[in-house]
Amino acid sequence: MVETATKPAATTAEDTPKVTRSGEINGQSQGEIDGFQLIIDALKLNGIDTIFGLPGIPITDLTRKLQRAGLRVISFRHEQNAGYAASIAGFMTQKPGVCLTVSAPGFLNGLTALANATTNCFPMILISGSSEREIVDLQQGDYEEMDQVAIARPHAKAAFRVLHAEDIGVGMARAIRAALSGRPGGVYLDLPAKLFPQTIDAELGRKSLIKVVDPAPRQIPAPDAVQRALELLKSAKRPLIILGKGAAYAQADADIRALVEKTGIPYVPMSMAKGLLPDTHEQSAAAARSYVLPEADVVLLIGARLNWLLSHGKGKTWGGKSPKDWGDRKFVQIDISPQEADSNVPIDAPVVGDIGSCVSAMLGAIGSNWPKPPAEWLNAIAERKIKNVAKMTEALANNPTPMNFHSALNVVRDIVKANPDAILVNEGANALDFTRSIVDMYKPRKRLDVGTWGVMGIGMGFSVAAAVVSGEQVIAVEGDSAFGFSGMEVETLCRYNLPVCIVILNNNGVYRGDEVNTTGGRDPSPLVFVKGARYEKLMEAFGGVGVLATTPAELRSAMQEAMRSRKPTLINAVIDEKAGTESGRITSLNPTAKKK
Numbered sequence: 001m002v003e004t005a006t007k008p009a010a011t012t013a014e015d016t017p018k019v020t021r022s023g024e025i026n027g028q029s030q031g032e033i034d035g036f037q038l039i040i041d042a043l044k045l046n047g048i049d050t051i052f053g054l055p056g057i058p059i060t061d062l063t064r065k066l067q068r069a070g071l072r073v074i075s076f077r078h079e080q081n082a083g084y085a086a087s088i089a090g091f092m093t094q095k096p097g098v099c100l101t102v103s104a105p106g107f108l109n110g111l112t113a114l115a116n117a118t119t120n121c122f123p124m125i126l127i128s129g130s131s132e133r134e135i136v137d138l139q140q141g142d143y144e145e146m147d148q149v150a151i152a153r154p155h156a157k158a159a160f161r162v163l164h165a166e167d168i169g170v171g172m173a174r175a176i177r178a179a180l181s182g183r184p185g186g187v188y189l190d191l192p193a194k195l196f197p198q199t200i201d202a203e204l205g206r207k208s209l210i211k212v213v214d215p216a217p218r219q220i221p222a223p224d225a226v227q228r229a230l231e232l233l234k235s236a237k238r239p240l241i242i243l244g245k246g247a248a249y250a251q252a253d254a255d256i257r258a259l260v261e262k263t264g265i266p267y268v269p270m271s272m273a274k275g276l277l278p279d280t281h282e283q284s285a286a287a288a289r290s291y292v293l294p295e296a297d298v299v300l301l302i303g304a305r306l307n308w309l310l311s312h313g314k315g316k317t318w319g320g321k322s323p324k325d326w327g328d329r330k331f332v333q334i335d336i337s338p339q340e341a342d343s344n345v346p347i348d349a350p351v352v353g354d355i356g357s358c359v360s361a362m363l364g365a366i367g368s369n370w371p372k373p374p375a376e377w378l379n380a381i382a383e384r385k386i387k388n389v390a391k392m393t394e395a396l397a398n399n400p401t402p403m404n405f406h407s408a409l410n411v412v413r414d415i416v417k418a419n420p421d422a423i424l425v426n427e428g429a430n431a432l433d434f435t436r437s438i439v440d441m442y443k444p445r446k447r448l449d450v451g452t453w454g455v456m457g458i459g460m461g462f463s464v465a466a467a468v469v470s471g472e473q474v475i476a477v478e479g480d481s482a483f484g485f486s487g488m489e490v491e492t493l494c495r496y497n498l499p500v501c502i503v504i505l506n507n508n509g510v511y512r513g514d515e516v517n518t519t520g521g522r523d524p525s526p527l528v529f530v531k532g533a534r535y536e537k538l539m540e541a542f543g544g545v546g547v548l549a550t551t552p553a554e555l556r557s558a559m560q561e562a563m564r565s566r567k568p569t570l571i572n573a574v575i576d577e578k579a580g581t582e583s584g585r586i587t588s589l590n591p592t593a594k595k596k
């Protein structure tokens, strides 16, 4: 192996290859290949065609070379947003989304997104350049010095560092396999600056690359586990299915629908599983959620964990007498991770495998004479649904001045119904919770939101990725606070001319905008923003369309125009600053509320 000088030549800004008299291209003999090229070839070989990132030392040249090599490089204004984009691209495509950052601070900015990907089971690879190992390890104060692998490891499914050009193929293969196989997650890949200009024999280099074969192998469930699950489900008087975002990720849409319909079991979708079956499906029990959870006697979880979002499978949400009461309900859980079962309450019938294989095995075993659930159960749910839907219809029919969440979201609901292929990105507190229950989804993987962590800041990163990956129209419904975390990426939307329509539900603050500082001090309450902020002008600053909407009619016409033009659009939908409650529907998680 020939190693070139150790200075990070990665920052050289050559736009056209420099060919010397001795036949070297960019200082590299034609019989040799460098780290840059090997990284690019390894990505291409594995079908990775889009990189989300932010250039700088030592990866600037890599971004140029990636673009020149035909990959799409989407450059952001902050690495966290690039990271969120990569992670959601992974969720949408079942290919690891790649985020590329500079060393230390850039890496750390991307790390939140990596941790979020791991938590949400999204396949993602964070690739960061890093400083000189020798200097970093002796803590001699290198430029952007940091032991990035050590820091990434607890937040990732796996973390690797490649020191030698001939190991790039293995490093990339290990990263791809770790991100995709089993339970998907975030992987960190550390590429020190010295690696990029390293050269090795071209033939050796080509041979060192690995095209990963079957990166997410099917995991077939054991037949007795399937049988146990079916027997339990068959014995149920009040069965329920809960669909989670794992089910959406699995892309086993037709089989999941067939299982739900053949068994006739009512189902509740978790937030990002909305639309896996259309929300208008007659078996959806979403509008009777707080009735079916405590009442169900056997619950089938498909790609949904019994974490906080499902009150850990116990306590009052599930009809228990105390928060610790497990109750006597039985659970069947389909999950790719064998360790998921019993994480919160006993799982009576774990079915371990990939959702496609598990659901298809169950379908194969149930035949055509599966007994429909007792009519008493179905009628009770229907009755509950009718009541809740009537309540919702009444709330949506009101037309107050100023707008409230319902009157604004009634418009979004109609627009999504008319554009079922559009992707809905959603974040906030009240803006999230109201949108989830008001806006029906009709197709799988069309709703992308704050996920397992309730993280704020995914809005623009998810929107960019959703538009880039799918080519579909994106609608981002944002709380005014949530939007602030990634708002600068409106420039990115304009730069790439993406069909994203942002609707900011603007009530002047976090949760609501009418709080005052009761101390008499000079500062505003920590929860409020500048009143009457003109967010739409931010979009206009970069050449997009900005609209101020104070009525449902104005909001409707602006959204319709955005769908028609496909121009980056920001609609500042002004709602009553008194609208909203603390933390939306999870007020009870605030420590003071818990104490009461």
Ligand code: FYN
Binding pocket: 271, 286, 287, 288, 289, 290, 291, 308, 309, 310, 388, 389, 392, 428, 429, 432, 433, 436, 437, 438, 450, 451, 453, 454, 455, 582, 583, 584, 585, 586
């Ligand atoms: C739902 N509902 C409906 C409908 N769909 N009514 C009528 N029609 C339709 N189509 C009803 C449903 O029955 C519930 O009423 C209510 O609307 C809310 O439904 P949802 O959203 O399914 O249920 P809930 O209780 O809010 O769900 C719990 C949750 C969810 C924890 C899974 O809140 C969630 O995903 N939260 C994420 C919160 C978060 O991350 N926030 C970000 C940080 S905010 P009832 O049945 O009467 O209860 C920081 O401050």
Ligand code: ADP
Binding pocket: 119, 120, 121, 183, 184, 243, 244, 245, 246, 247, 249, 250, 270, 271, 272, 273, 302, 303, 304, 305, 306, 307, 309, 334, 335, 336, 337, 340, 353, 354, 355, 356, 451, 452
């Ligand atoms: P939600 O928040 O919607 O309830 P979670 O993120 O809690 O969803 O759960 C997703 C679950 O799906 C995880 O436990 C994960 O292991 C599982 N999962 C992800 N992909 C697959 C797959 N292809 N097959 C089986 N299980 C999967």
